[in-house]
Amino acid sequence: MVYFNKKSIDKLEKIYRLNLINSCTGFKSANLIGSIDKDGNNNLAIFSSVTHLGSDPSLICFILRPKTEFRNTYDNILESRFFTINHINKDDIKDAHHTSAKYPKNISEFDKTNLEAVFLNEFIAPYVRSSKIKLGCKYLNEYTIKENSTILIVASIEEIYIENNILKDDGWLRLDEGGTVAINGLDGYVQTELIERFDYARPKK
Amino acid sequence: MVYFNKKSIDKLEKIYRLNLINSCTGFKSANLIGSIDKDGNNNLAIFSSVTHLGSDPSLICFILRPKTEFRNTYDNILESRFFTINHINKDDIKDAHHTSAKYPKNISEFDKTNLEAVFLNEFIAPYVRSSKIKLGCKYLNEYTIKENSTILIVASIEEIYIENNILKDDGWLRLDEGGTVAINGLDGYVQTELIERFDYARPKK
Numbered sequence: 001m002v003y004f005n006k007k008s009i010d011k012l013e014k015i016y017r018l019n020l021i022n023s024c025t026g027f028k029s030a031n032l033i034g035s036i037d038k039d040g041n042n043n044l045a046i047f048s049s050v051t052h053l054g055s056d057p058s059l060i061c062f063i064l065r066p067k068t069e070f071r072n073t074y075d076n077i078l079e080s081r082f083f084t085i086n087h088i089n090k091d092d093i094k095d096a097h098h099t100s101a102k103y104p105k106n107i108s109e110f111d112k113t114n115l116e117a118v119f120l121n122e123f124i125a126p127y128v129r130s131s132k133i134k135l136g137c138k139y140l141n142e143y144t145i146k147e148n149s150t151i152l153i154v155a156s157i158e159e160i161y162i163e164n165n166i167l168k169d170d171g172w173l174r175l176d177e178g179g180t181v182a183i184n185g186l187d188g189y190v191q192t193e194l195i196e197r198f199d200y201a202r203p204k205k
Numbered sequence: 206m207v208y209f210n211k212k213s214i215d216k217l218e219k220i221y222r223l224n225l226i227n228s229c230t231g232f233k234s235a236n237l238i239g240s241i242d243k244d245g246n247n248n249l250a251i252f253s254s255v256t257h258l259g260s261d262p263s264l265i266c267f268i269l270r271p272k273t274e275f276r277n278t279y280d281n282i283l284e285s286r287f288f289t290i291n292h293i294n295k296d297d298i299k300d301a302h303h304t305s306a307k308y309p310k311n312i313s314e315f316d317k318t319n320l321e322a323v324f325l326n327e328f329i330a331p332y333v334r335s336s337k338i339k340l341g342c343k344y345l346n347e348y349t350i351k352e353n354s355t356i357l358i359v360a361s362i363e364e365i366y367i368e369n370n371i372l373k374d375d376g377w378l379r380l381d382e383g384g385t386v387a388i389n390g391l392d393g394y395v396q397t398e399l400i401e402r403f404d405y406a407r408p409k410k
Contacts, residue, residue, distance in 0.1 A: 002372050004365045009263055016376035021260040023378035024340060024365055026292055027387035027397065028256070029231030051254050053232070053268060054353040055226040058214055061350070063258060063266075073369050087227055090400060101406035112409055135229060145266070147359050148259040154352050160209045160229055167207050171221035173228040175389050182232035182387050182397060184380050187404070190397035193296060194231065195386065197393045201306040204317055 023185035030183045033062075033094055034084040034117070035076035035128040037105070042117055042126045043072040044046075044109040048183040050085055058157040060085070066149040072105050072131050073141045077153070077204060081139045086131035087180045093189040123159065132163040132178045228390035235388045238267075238302055239289040239322070239331040240281035244312070247322055247331045248277040249314040251304045251390040255290055263362040265290070271354040277310050282358070286344045287329050291336035292385045298394040328364065331341060337368040337383045377402075 009017065028048035035043045042175040064074050077083050088096045095113035103109060110117045110126070117126035123136045136159040143152040168177040176192045184190055214222065240248045258264040282288050293301045295301035298371050299319035308314060315322045315331070322331035328341045342365040348357040371383040381397045389395055 002365075002367045002369060004367075005264075006361075006363050009362065009365070012376065016260070017263070018260050019363070019376035020372075020378065021263045021362065022257050022366075023337060023380065024292070024362070025255050025257045025265055026234030026236055026338075026385055027287050029233065029379060031231055040352060049256050050230050052227050052230045053350065053355060055223050056219070056224045057353065058222070059353055060230055061268075063256065068390065080306065085230070093400060094403070097403045098227060098409075100408050101408045104388060106309075107408075123228070133229060133231075133356050135250055140352055141350075143285045143350070143357070145258065145346075145348070145357075148262065148264055150258060151406055152348070152350075152357060154350060156211075157214065157226065157229070158211050160214070161223070162207045162209075162229075164207060167225075172390050172393065173225065174393070175228065176395055180231055181294035181400065184397075184399065185377050188379075188402045189375065189400045190381055190398050192387060192389075192395035192397050194389065195298060195394045195396050198299065201303050203306045203312075204303075 009068060018059065019185055027182040027184060029090040030089060030181045030189065031127050032086040032099060032115070033073055033132065034086060034128060035073050036080055036125050038079050039074045041106060041110040042110055043076055044090070044115060044128070045073045046096050059154060060157060061152055061154050064151040064153060076138050080124055083137055084125045084127045084130035084141070085135040085137055085171070087133040089130060089132060089179045090191050091179065092130055093142050098188065103175050108109065113191065120161065132166060133173060133180065134161040135159070220306065224390055226246050229276070231385040232389060232395065235293040235301070235386045235394065237304060237320070237333050237336065237405060238278055238292040239291060239292060239333060240278050241285055241330050243279045243284050246311060247313040247315055248281050249304050249320060249333070250278045251293070251301050258359065264359060265340070265362060266357055270354040280407060282344050284331055288342055289328070289330045289332045290342055291333035292338040294335060294384045295386050295396050296338060296384065297335055302392065324368065337371060338378060339366040340364070340371040360370070
């Protein structure tokens with residue numbers, strides 16, 4: 001086994017440490033967040049930290065890096081209060097990864113990739129047309145994590161679109177059949193295959 | 206496409222909604238958290254919300270459900286301040302899932318499964334022997350998410366153990382080669398296969 005302690009981690013070269021620490025917590029969700037500003041400029045950005053927070057009420061959360069020059073998603077969400085979360089499909093990983101490039105606010109990532117914006121029903125923020133699972137979300141609150149100045153955004157799920165075959169009889173979404181990918185570190189994209197589903201675990205006698 | 210709005214989500218039967226909302230944010234990390242109380246009782250519990258929080262300093266976070274009768278991991282972490290995060294390998298998914306059964310505090314999940322506790326160096330909390338990527342962590346802070354009374358735990362990475370072949374030259378951990386699984390919903394376990402790694406994204410001219 002390779003061993004790193006705190007001291008040796010702190011001494012690592014920056015990119016090496018970024019790769020190591022970004023991959024050591026396991027696989028991450030792969031989503032595109034769509035947002036819009038008050039002038040109608042669309043923005044699309046990849047996030048690997050979207051996490052389930054609770055089912056009743058239906059809440060999600062994700063982490064934003066410290067406020068920097070490029071924070072279009074954050075600014076847009078504060079302006080319009082609504083945003084979309086779109087699963088990244090394996091056919092779209094190259095374009096999805098490209099949304100992490102730092103474009104100025106007036107440039108839409110929808111124009112710089114093959115990803116297509118679509119507006120559904122009355123929802124104000126843009127969805128990604130090719131995404132097979134789409135969530136419409138509403139900003140509720142944020143928490144500043146003082147240990148490193150990141151921001152945890154808490155949002156409610158307002159609506160969900162799911163391609164038919166993915167939704168099973170008990171409400172479970174079989175993500176491998178939908179082609180949803182997961183992220184490994186900063187830049188690795190994996191496809192998945194279901195091994196097994198288990199019953200609710202009860203103590204052994 | 207199947208469509209749910211907020212009203213129809215709220216009306217869903219409880220288990221159906223649990224399955225739907227737990228799987229709609231995408232894949233989740235699959236980790237076992239090892240902890241110990243002041244009397245030396247070990248605890249091991251599965252968590253699907255462990256997330257990278259930052260690389261400099263090296264921080265992780267995860268979400269705990271509202272304080273309930275069974276909160277051994279939380280109590281232990283507050284008592285001893287240290288805990289371990291252990292990647293779940295595909296060979297261990299059945300036992301890992303079983304750690305979600307609600308055992309009283311004096312019963313160790315290590316005794317109810319084939320997972321074996323191992324103490325490494327001077328670290329106070331138990332690691333899972335068969336886990337190929339292990340993190341030793343220190344509790345730093347917690348944030349109560351008032352929207353649903355969950356708790357976000359923030360912790361530093363104090364040490365990392367990695368099986369040799371998983372660590373690549375640039376610090377990246379190739380998780381599919383290590384057999385780390387991801388979680389789909391509450392009870393689905395998937396294996397993965399790398400599709401591609403991309404370069405750092407820069408704006409197109």
